[in-house]
Amino acid sequence: MIVGSLLIIIVLALVVMGAVPIGRWIAVMIVEGPAKGWPRLARLEHCICRACGVDPARQHSALDYTLALLLFNLAGMLVLYGVQRLQGFLPLNPQGFGAVAPDLAFNTAASFLVTADWQNYAGETTMSHLTQMAGLTVQNFLGAGTGLTVAFAVTRAFCGSGLQTLGNFWVDIICAVLFVLLPLAVLTALIFVVMGIPQTFLGSVEATTLEGAKQVISLGPVASQEAIKLIGSNGGGFFNANSAHPFENPSWWTNILEIWAQLVVPVATVIGFGYALGERRQSRALLGVMGAVVIMGVIALWWAEAAGNPILAGFGLDPTAGNLEGKELRFGQPLSALFTVATTGSGTGAADVMHDSLTPIGGMVALFNLLIGAITPGGVGSGLYGMVVVALLAIFVAGLMVGRTPEYLGKKIEAREIKLVVFASLLYPLLALGFSSAAVMLPEALASRGNQGPHGFTEIIYAYASTTASNGSIFAGLNGNTLWYNTTLGIAMLAGRFGTIVPLLALAKSLAAKTRMPASAGTFPTDGPLFVGLMLGVLIIVYLLQYFAVLALGPIAEHFAMLAGKTF
Secondary structure, three states, X not given: OHHHXXXXXXXXXXXXXHHHHHHHHHHHHHHOOOOOOOHHHHHHHHHHHHHHOOOOOOXXXXXXXXXXXXXXXXXXXXXXXXXXXXXXXXXXXXXXXOOOOHHHHHHHHHHHHOOOOXXXXXXXXXXXXXXXXXXXXXXXXXXXXXXXXXXXXXXHHHHOOOOOOOEOHHHHHHHHHHHHHHHHHHHHHHHHHHOOOOEOOOOEEEEEOOOOOEXXXXXXXXXXXXXXXXXXXXXXXXXXXXXXXXXXXXXXXXXXXXXXXXXXHHHHHHHHHHHHHOOHHHHHHHHHHHHHHHHHHHXXXXXXXXXXXXXXXXXXXXXXXXXXXXXOOOOHHHHHHHHHHHHHHEOOOOOOXXXXXXXXXXXXXXXXXXXXXXXXXXXXXXXXXXXXXXXXXXXXXXXXXXXXXXXXXXXXXXXXXXXXXXXHXXXXXXXXXXXXXXHOOOHHHHOOOOOOHHHHXXXXXXXXXXXXXXXXXXXXXXXXXXXXXXXXXXHHHHHHHHHHHHHHHHHHXXXXXXXXXXXXXXXXXXXXXXXXXXXXXXXHHHHHHXXXXXXXXXXXXXXXXXXXXXXX
């Protein structure tokens, strides 16, 4: 217990240590671009802009910024859909895979567009090397870059005073991908190769088992995709088993690096927010909220898994090691718990354990992280703007209690801003609960469950919560490769991502135009423990009220059934 706790603390400390310099660099990208002290990078940016026909000096209004973002992502989705449909005619296809079915291609294109990377297929038996590299991996960069651009725009809105523009989307996406994500991904991929993760164009090799049988082992350019899937908070595995596969995550050390990789950029973005504002205490407050949720989640999940399953103990299995079903022994309970909380609390969605095999309380921790939008610490960029929504809700509640117009970071929060915040915060439950309600009423949707009863219900609600939050992790008991789920999950992903981004950019426009005022004696402090507690209260109480019925019908009911010795 003590060793596991120390290990978790060390990993989280390494995340913060790595996030500080990355956060300072992100702040430079937000405020000044690569020209500040890096003339060669500035020249590179200028050359790329000129080749793309972009005027880097032009500033975009909120409408122009939003339209550019939406058109850019629409083009990316169409290209990725086309690559899947045509992969049988394209090179770098040593396995000879044919075209991906239209509904699955739509789901996959939507999934990798929004960084959910929800996978209704097995990568090693469905996607060619070209599709994996030029389609999925490229979109991993662009999807994560899109999240960073929104974070850039929201940060500028708070930093500026009386602004009518939010920056230049094309310059922001170049900076995000070329100067933040790409260097980190290349470095991480090289370390992964050294640690034993394959990076090859071979399709497969044939091995002889101990029994003398022949086994075909799939290979491919795994390390490069593994790096950006984690650095970019994407999560889509090269193999079906994701980060539980020994080629994606071969050792205890790679597991630690994977946890670090999926947390470092979301945390760095929040730190960069504070540096750009010139108020680092503000970012510490947001990180305090994120850290508290992560730690509470790790404690709850680790306790639940260590306590084990009394039903399995009744069959004579040794209960001292806890619930080992669906887990890799090489990682251990502490790192498995931290990985699960990190991947569902961020936008990553990778998995080094089978979430479907978690105990009911362990599964509820993962599910709750998704239901609140996977914002602790969230995806690349999305964690920051997701926490800004929570902060504005909290400051609105504080304003109601003291009878003052709420302020946040020197900007008055008025009716228009609150309406946009409420729209963004209600979109998640509307999509997740709405689609889940429809699914539990349709026989063809219910037929995809791997289990009956509360666990089967959790499989359905988890799928829509995961996709709406652009997370992409799966309970794995649900067969999602059907026309219903491919279509509705794809719609949930697109609506959850862009239905949040559009009102947030409108919010950024409104805040940017406001005059930034200095704090006064009547200003509610937003950088101390009182505000951290208020934000935690909003996260836990408000969201728990929205989802308590779902949790009661799913994991809570299953927990008491488990204690009574009943299975489904």
